[in-house]
Amino acid sequence: MNRIVLGCIADDVTGATDLAINLVQGGMRVVQILGVPDADVLSQSDGSQSDGVDAIVVALKTRSIPKQDAIDQSLETLRAFQSHGIKRFYFKYCSTFDSTEQGNIGPVAESLIDALGVEQTVFCPAFPRAGRTVYQGHLFVADKLLSESGMQNHPLNPMTDANLVRFLAKQSTRKVGLLSHQTLAVESVDAIRDRLATLREQGESLVIVDTCDDSDLRMLARSVASMPLVTGGSGLARFLPDAYREVGVLNDSPFVPPLPAVDGRSLIVAGSCSIATRTQVKRMESQCPSWHVDVDALMENHESELTRVKSWAGKAWDETANNGAPLLVTSTSNPESVGEMQTRFGVEAVAKAIEQFLGTLTKMMVDELGVRRLILAGGETSGAVVSSLGIRSLQIGPEICAGVPWTETIGCQPRLALALKSGNFGDEDFFQTALEMLG
Numbered sequence: 001m002n003r004i005v006l007g008c009i010a011d012d013v014t015g016a017t018d019l020a021i022n023l024v025q026g027g028m029r030v031v032q033i034l035g036v037p038d039a040d041v042l043s044q045s046d047g048s049q050s051d052g053v054d055a056i057v058v059a060l061k062t063r064s065i066p067k068q069d070a071i072d073q074s075l076e077t078l079r080a081f082q083s084h085g086i087k088r089f090y091f092k093y094c095s096t097f098d099s100t101e102q103g104n105i106g107p108v109a110e111s112l113i114d115a116l117g118v119e120q121t122v123f124c125p126a127f128p129r130a131g132r133t134v135y136q137g138h139l140f141v142a143d144k145l146l147s148e149s150g151m152q153n154h155p156l157n158p159m160t161d162a163n164l165v166r167f168l169a170k171q172s173t174r175k176v177g178l179l180s181h182q183t184l185a186v187e188s189v190d191a192i193r194d195r196l197a198t199l200r201e202q203g204e205s206l207v208i209v210d211t212c213d214d215s216d217l218r219m220l221a222r223s224v225a226s227m228p229l230v231t232g233g234s235g236l237a238r239f240l241p242d243a244y245r246e247v248g249v250l251n252d253s254p255f256v257p258p259l260p261a262v263d264g265r266s267l268i269v270a271g272s273c274s275i276a277t278r279t280q281v282k283r284m285e286s287q288c289p290s291w292h293v294d295v296d297a298l299m300e301n302h303e304s305e306l307t308r309v310k311s312w313a314g315k316a317w318d319e320t321a322n323n324g325a326p327l328l329v330t331s332t333s334n335p336e337s338v339g340e341m342q343t344r345f346g347v348e349a350v351a352k353a354i355e356q357f358l359g360t361l362t363k364m365m366v367d368e369l370g371v372r373r374l375i376l377a378g379g380e381t382s383g384a385v386v387s388s389l390g391i392r393s394l395q396i397g398p399e400i401c402a403g404v405p406w407t408e409t410i411g412c413q414p415r416l417a418l419a420l421k422s423g424n425f426g427d428e429d430f431f432q433t434a435l436e437m438l439g
């Protein structure tokens with residue numbers, strides 16, 4: 001039996017930790033690697049836990065880059081996994097199917113299908129614990145269609161079509177089919193496999209799966225446990241470990257992850273403009289010193305905005321009686337201001353400038369001001385910040401809320417506790433709850 005059962009390729013860093021915590025909750029030992037791994041990083045990660053590793057999750061930053069780059073990085077990761085003897089793969093994208101008509105979900109999935117020589121794979125973005133469900137091929141966020149959920153205003157990939165069969169077809173060359181809830185409701189692995197086979201005979205190799213609750217996900221996991229490639233959000237991953245045990249590829253070894261033991265100052269960095277993050281920021285602003293990044297000034301002069309924030313942070317900590325109090329730095333804004341900045345400076349230019357700024361700033365706060373506990377809000381934002389900090393791998397700790405664990409850096413100095421929050425996740429007290437967990 002090969003020790004590492006599953007190699008996962010995630011298209012952003014918060015998505016990767018979300019996937020990882022779901023696998024951990026199913027009882028797997030998981031290490032997260034940041035960026036395309038080479039053989040050395042894979043071997044080190046494999047050997048980083050005394051009891052071994054069951055799954056490796058690689059966090060790429062391929063969600064909003066040109067599709068050929070996304071394909072190249074994903075295939076490179078797949079080849080590294082294959083050289084390490086891994087035989088099952090999971091392509092993780094956002095539970096809100098974040099992509100555009102050009103890609104990158106369809107093109108990356110098709111490149112993995114080609115590389116693995118498989119005929120079909122499933123697409124399962126649903127994550128019912130976080131309110132994402134799929135019915136008749138339509139994606140819902142709580143009680144709203146995706147296209148009316150706030151995601152239609154996303155700064156990088158506005159989601160204006162909730163019909164995933166239609167939307168995935170626009171970004172793919174293969175035929176897209178639907179495994180509808182009618183089949184899931186039969187609650188039979190054989191019925192699901194038969195239906196997948198029928199769709200395959202019809203040439204429908206990309207299959208959107210209706211999944212409305214955890215019991216649908218459990219059935220689906222059991223039905224696809226032998227497939228070399230599955231794709232989805234993180235919901236399905238919660239049930240794969242049990243399904244792998246059922247087919248005899250995973251040992252039964254319950255695992256409870258420890259909290260990171262890291263002391264030092266706490267910093268919250270929020271670059272997400274989602275409704276959830278904006279509510280969390282508003283709540284936290286009343287509880288700790290906060291700095292709202294002046295995007296205009298930043299586009300004008302990165303260095304002087306950096307100097308201003310650093311000097312504010314130093315003073316804020318000096319003035320706060322409790323040296324352990326957190327600080328909050330955010331660029332979050334409402335759709336109107338985001339739109340205005342994008343019109344003036346260009347969508348990509350403003351996004352990259354803010355990401356780079358938050359990355360440089362956070363590194364400075366770690367190197368010079370003793371920050372050791374970090375909460376980052378936003379997938380692209382988190383990707384930029386962890387890359388600026390030079391972090392290569394993370395150990396997954398306990399869950400803070402659905403899809404967000406505490407994590408701890410492996411093999412880099414200084415050691416950091418990190419919570420990487422998807423923009424959309426968490427209730428309004430998320431930041432406070434996360435900090436209280438560390439004591």
Ligand SMILES: Nc1ncnc2c1ncn2[C@@H]1O[C@H](COP(=O)(O)OP(=O)(O)O)[C@@H](O)[C@H]1O
Binds near residue numbers: 156
């Ligand atoms: N005030 C702003 N104006 C324009 N773009 C912004 C602003 N604040 C953040 N952004 C950009 O919006 C994007 C948010 O994406 P991300 O961090 O992935 O959040 P989410 O998890 O909500 O998708 C980032 O590229 C970020 O740099």
Ligand SMILES: O=C(O)[C@@H](O)C(=O)COP(=O)(O)O
Binds near residue numbers: 423424
């Ligand atoms: O599946 C999800 O919703 C998340 O894991 C995810 O991918 C988060 O992406 P961001 O909203 O860009 O943080």
